[in-house]
Amino acid sequence: MPRPARVMSAAVTAALLSLTTLAAAGTAHAAGVNYVALGDSYSAGVGAGSYTSESGSCKRSTNAYAYLWKNAHAPTSFKFVACSGARTGDVLNTQVASLSSTTTLVSISIGGNDAGFADTMQTCVLDSESACLNAVATAKNYATSTLPAQLDRVYSTIRAKAPNARVVVLGYPHMYKVGGSCIFGIGDTKRAAINGAADTLDDVIAKRAANAGFAFGDVRSIFREHEICGSSTTWLNSTTLPVDESYHPKAVGQSGGYLPVFSAQV
Numbered sequence: 001m002p003r004p005a006r007v008m009s010a011a012v013t014a015a016l017l018s019l020t021t022l023a024a025a026g027t028a029h030a031a032g033v034n035y036v037a038l039g040d041s042y043s044a045g046v047g048a049g050s051y052t053s054e055s056g057s058c059k060r061s062t063n064a065y066a067y068l069w070k071n072a073h074a075p076t077s078f079k080f081v082a083c084s085g086a087r088t089g090d091v092l093n094t095q096v097a098s099l100s101s102t103t104t105l106v107s108i109s110i111g112g113n114d115a116g117f118a119d120t121m122q123t124c125v126l127d128s129e130s131a132c133l134n135a136v137a138t139a140k141n142y143a144t145s146t147l148p149a150q151l152d153r154v155y156s157t158i159r160a161k162a163p164n165a166r167v168v169v170l171g172y173p174h175m176y177k178v179g180g181s182c183i184f185g186i187g188d189t190k191r192a193a194i195n196g197a198a199d200t201l202d203d204v205i206a207k208r209a210a211n212a213g214f215a216f217g218d219v220r221s222i223f224r225e226h227e228i229c230g231s232s233t234t235w236l237n238s239t240t241l242p243v244d245e246s247y248h249p250k251a252v253g254q255s256g257g258y259l260p261v262f263s264a265q266v
Contacts, residue, residue, distance in 0.1 A: 033075035036162070037066035038095045038108040042172065042258075043082035047237045047248030058083035059244075063251040065170075065258035066107055069266075075105070084244065087113045088150040096157050103162035107262060109170040111205050114150055115143045120197065121175075121247050124190045125239060132186075136193040140200045147201075148208055155212035168265040169209040169216050170258060171202040173223035175236060175247055180229025185238070191229070217261040226257065 037043060044055070045064025052060050060080050061067065070078045079098040083090065091110055099106065120139045124132035158167055175198065176182075176191035198220070206216045226235035235253030239246050249257060 033073065033105050034077045034103050035066075035070065035075045035105040035107075036079045036098050036103050036165075037064075037082050038091055038098075038106060038158075039082040039110050039170070040086040040113055041082075041084040041244075041248055042109045042112070043107065043170065044084050044086075045082075045249075045254055046084045047240075047245040048251040048254050050251070052080075055080075055083075057085075061251075061254070063254050065254045065262050068255055068259050069262060082108075085113060086110065088147075088154050091154050092157055096154075096161055099158060099161035099165070101161075101163060103165045105266065106158060106162055106165045106167045107170065108154075108158070108167070109172070110154060111143070111147055111151060111201060112172055114147055115139045115197075115201055117172075117201075117247075121194070124194055125186060129187070129189055132190045133193055136197045139197050143197075143201045143204050147204055151205065151208040152212070155208060155214060159212060166266065167209075167212075167214040168262055169205060169214050170262060171205055171216065171218050171220070172198050173219045173236065173249075173253075173257065174198050174227050177225065177227045177230040180227070181231060182229035185229075215265040217258075217265050219257050219261050222257050222261055223253070226253070 041059070043064065043066060044059055045061025045067065046059045048061040048063035050062045052062060060082060066080055066082065081095045081098050083095070086095070088110055091108070116139050120135045123135040174195040176195060178188050178192045178195065202218065202220065206218065209216045223235060225232040228234060228236050228238050233252065235250055235257055237245055237248055237250055
């Protein structure tokens with residue numbers, strides 16, 4: 001049976017060559033990616049630990065979704081400039097300088113600090129229910145009335161500086177599972193109000209991103225049951241020390257939540 005053996009050998013060789021060609025093409029594609037990670041503390045990875053020494057108070061983490069994606073895909077270049085506390089003005093004044101016409105991939109989360117996320121959380125945790133609801137109403141009003149124009153400026157600047165890039169805008173999760181398993185802490189009225197503020201913020205961000213032609217990564221569903229008081233492993237820090245890491249994703253929230261949502265949009 002020599003002839004069939006030679007035919008089988010030729011078929012196997014062809015298949016191996018095909019697989020080698022596909023692998024090489026995949027490597028070449030990954031090698032052509034120039035990735036810039038912009039944004040605030042949720043993109044920097046605050047709360048996830050393992051901060052890079054060069055980032056200082058920006059607290060950029062090697063557990064952040066952007067860094068994890070870089071490790072998995074080995075892009076040609078990677079610039080990680082997201083920073084704790086960043087607002088839209090900070091992105092425009094400092095971060096977009098890292099973009100260029102050769103940039104092919106951009107990620108960003110921004111808007112939460114502009115809308116006063118940290119102050120609202122502090123009020124809801126420390127003050128009365130009425131004070132919390134007032135703070136949430138103020139944040140939601142800012143998100144719907146002032147933030148859209150600020151996001152438009154950021155997104156249009158990104159497109160102008162990186163005209164060839166795939167841009168992925170990431171949103172924010174719900175903080176709490178309403179009616180969840182927590183015995184202590186704030187009540188469900190406050191929790192529902194905080195989640196409602198996140199919904200308003202995400203809706204605004206998603207609309208402005210769509211208008212700019214950018215992809216939007218909605219993390220709310222993947223964080224479901226992993227919120228504070230959720231029934232599964234909690235992916236978010238509650239009140240903790242250092243205090244600036246409170247109400248931010250843990251390392252598992254970056255790897256289990258943000259990374260897959262971002263990856264699905266790339």
